[in-house]
Amino acid sequence: xxxxxxxxxxxxxxxxxxxxxxxxxxxxxxxxxxxxxxxxxxxxxxxxxxxxxxxxxxxxxxxxxxxxxxxxxxxxxxxxxxxxxxxxxxxxxxxxxxxxxxxxxxxxxxxxxxxxxxxxxxxxxxxxxxxxxxxxxxxxxxxxxxxxxxxxxxxxxxxxxxxxxxxxxxxxxxxxxxxxxxxxxxxxxxxxxxxxxxxxxxxxxxxxxxxxxxxxxxxxxxxxxxxxxxxxxxxxxxxxxxxxxxxxxxxxxxxxxxxxxxxxxxxxxxxxxxxxxxxxxxxxxxxxxxxxxxxxxxxxxxxxxxxxxxxxxxxxxxxxxxxxxxxxxxxxxxxxxxxxx
Numbered sequence: 001x002x003x004x005x006x007x008x009x010x011x012x013x014x015x016x017x018x019x020x021x022x023x024x025x026x027x028x029x030x031x032x033x034x035x036x037x038x039x040x041x042x043x044x045x046x047x048x049x050x051x052x053x054x055x056x057x058x059x060x061x062x063x064x065x066x067x068x069x070x071x072x073x074x075x076x077x078x079x080x081x082x083x084x085x086x087x088x089x090x091x092x093x094x095x096x097x098x099x100x101x102x103x104x105x106x107x108x109x110x111x112x113x114x115x116x117x118x119x120x121x122x123x124x125x126x127x128x129x130x131x132x133x134x135x136x137x138x139x140x141x142x143x144x145x146x147x148x149x150x151x152x153x154x155x156x157x158x159x160x161x162x163x164x165x166x167x168x169x170x171x172x173x174x175x176x177x178x179x180x181x182x183x184x185x186x187x188x189x190x191x192x193x194x195x196x197x198x199x200x201x202x203x204x205x206x207x208x209x210x211x212x213x214x215x216x217x218x219x220x221x222x223x224x225x226x227x228x229x230x231x232x233x234x235x236x237x238x239x240x241x242x243x244x245x246x247x248x249x250x251x252x253x254x255x256x257x258x259x260x261x262x263x264x265x266x267x268x269x270x271x272x273x274x275x276x277x278x279x280x281x282x283x284x285x286x287x288x289x290x291x292x293x294x295x296x297x298x299x300x301x302x303x304x305x306x307x308x309x310x311x312x313x314x315x316x317x318x319x320x321x322x323x324x325x326x327x328x329x330x331x332x333x334x335x336x337x338x339x340x341x
Contacts, residue, residue, distance in 0.1 A: 006038035007067035030283040035095040042103025045288035046095030062088035090258040097259025105333030112294040119297035123325040126302040127152040135166035143170040150175040156183020179205040193223040206230040217245025249276035290317030
């Protein structure tokens with residue numbers, strides 16, 4: 001057994017290859033936290049965009065309390081949830097959850113998916129994200145990445161249809177997904193989901209603010225396309241409400257739900273309720289993205305392109321084929337190592 005005393009964490013400023021424009025604003029960097037168990041026995045990540053309103057101090061308070069408790073680290077996955085507890089922000093709990101799973105996987109010499117008893121993820125394509133810009137700039141980005149078969153288009157601003165029209169003209173071959181990032185009103189969403197159907201989309205993500213779950217179900221009635229909830233999916237109760245409202249899919253992200261333990265519970269319940277499931281990520285490192293990729297054998301869609309958006313990812317984990325088929329490492333635990341190793 002190992003004591004939690006000696007738990008360490010550090011900030012990493014992630015530099016984006018291109019400015020990232022969403023309905024919430026523009027950013028050129030994002031901040032991540034790398035959590036390390038004593039003796040580097042396990043690693044975790046806690047990363048959340050600023051628009052979620054989670055303070056660094058609140059994150060660090062969770063880790064400081066864990067470090068100062070001196071509790072013995074669990075050696076059984078069944079003990080992780082109770083050890084992590086429920087206080088504090090979800091991404092802080094996620095970092096602990098991932099580090100503990102990573103440690104146990106390493107102890108047993110098992111990749112994370114085997115430790116969890118999940119099917120081995122076959123190579124599966126992820127989408128590539130194009131952030132909000134002018135229609136011409138977004139079309140140019142789509143054309144420059146012609147080898148990428150699936151494009152996720154960020155919308156939720158004015159002139160959205162012109163943006164999508166320009167991208168579709170530049171890439172008539174691409175599979176397109178739209179993410180409004182809660183940027184539309186109910187009236188706008190009803191109009192947009194009908195207007196955008198003609199561009200041969202696979203889905204439309206988070207058309208309304210996160211608390212408007214029942215209203216999102218109302219919007220779903222106006223389109224044959226699956227509406228996929230993202231910001232609205234943070235608890236198991238959210239999954240239940242979304243299914244009851246008639247929304248057809250969820251985008252599951254470890255950082256917003258608190259880690260693998262609650263994430264897997266939500267994924268399996270979504271399946272029971274007939275929902276389609278996308279596995280997503282924040283703008284984060286390969287550490288968090290690789291942990292999520294171990295669940296890919298249960299997913300309909302992947303949106304795990306964060307390492308491709310960052311120019312200084314310190315970790316080596318998931319790999320991408322030229323057409324963005326994602327593969328996980330077979331190393332024990334999460335399977336991530338530092339690039340210089």
